[in-house]
Amino acid sequence: MEYIAFKNLITIKNVDTLDLKNTLDCGQCFRWSENEDKSFTGVAFGRQITVRKNQNDLILENTNENDFLSFWAEYFDLNTDYKKITGEIAKIHPVLNDAIKKVSGIRILKQEPFEALITFIISQNNNIGRIKGIVSRLCECFGDKICDNVYTFPTAKKLSALSPDDLQPLRAGFRARYIIDAAQKVNNGEVDLEALRTMEFEQAEKELMKIIGVGKKVADCTLLFGLYRIEAFPLDVWMKRAMEKIFTDMTPKDFGEYAGIAQQYIFHYSRTNPDLFKDI
DNA sequence: ACCCAGGAAATTC
């Protein structure tokens, strides 16, 4: 990876396998918004940055070399060869090959584990627009202020001390008590998120499902997007539909060690092309 | 008014 640090900018050269819109607006994260000039602004690790593409350069604004090397390079998974991976998974099924061509440049972000857990608890039986609204209010109410209208994601410790009534301003509905239970079990060590990085996969799912409001799907999303367990293959309504109508006779195991990346291509492709499911 | 949304708990059969 070749990069240039200049003032508050980091420019990474030759990033031809990252599409910002397909990556940041594909339902894996909920704290990024697109600006009028096609750049994106978001918050992670307690910092707000703006990212943009200029040809094959990826430009990070409002950061520094230390933060870039400490976490942004990992967050955008810049040390992984996505060309090689997509080349491999494209061979699995012709429709997956189509998906990779049509919605190219999706990467799996390495989000913070607790944020992934809470945001995907909020995601259940919900739509992406409303998920973003609830997450935004969660940060505004209980995160730390970074600058005007910009807040960090709240800590498990902070949320663990609250009651569902305290979350009423979020308008999260029945999910409020799930958020509290997750925060409490993470805060008191009953669920050790960091341990899930190396734990055997099925065991890691079980650990997360100790939390009220976490079933297999939310557990798999937490593992995929928060702990970089890219063998995870979350099955939501869109994915189940795709498995029934398109990937007939296939199981998640058939998608291999990069199943999570395949899953995200299928999910995003399905959602942006709902006509795929018309009477096949 | 009705249906759906990156589901899971509670209830019923």
Place this chain on the structure above:
DNA sequence: GAATTTCATGGG
């Protein structure tokens, strides 16, 4: 145990 209902909220 497997199938169905309910849960809270907002957009289309």
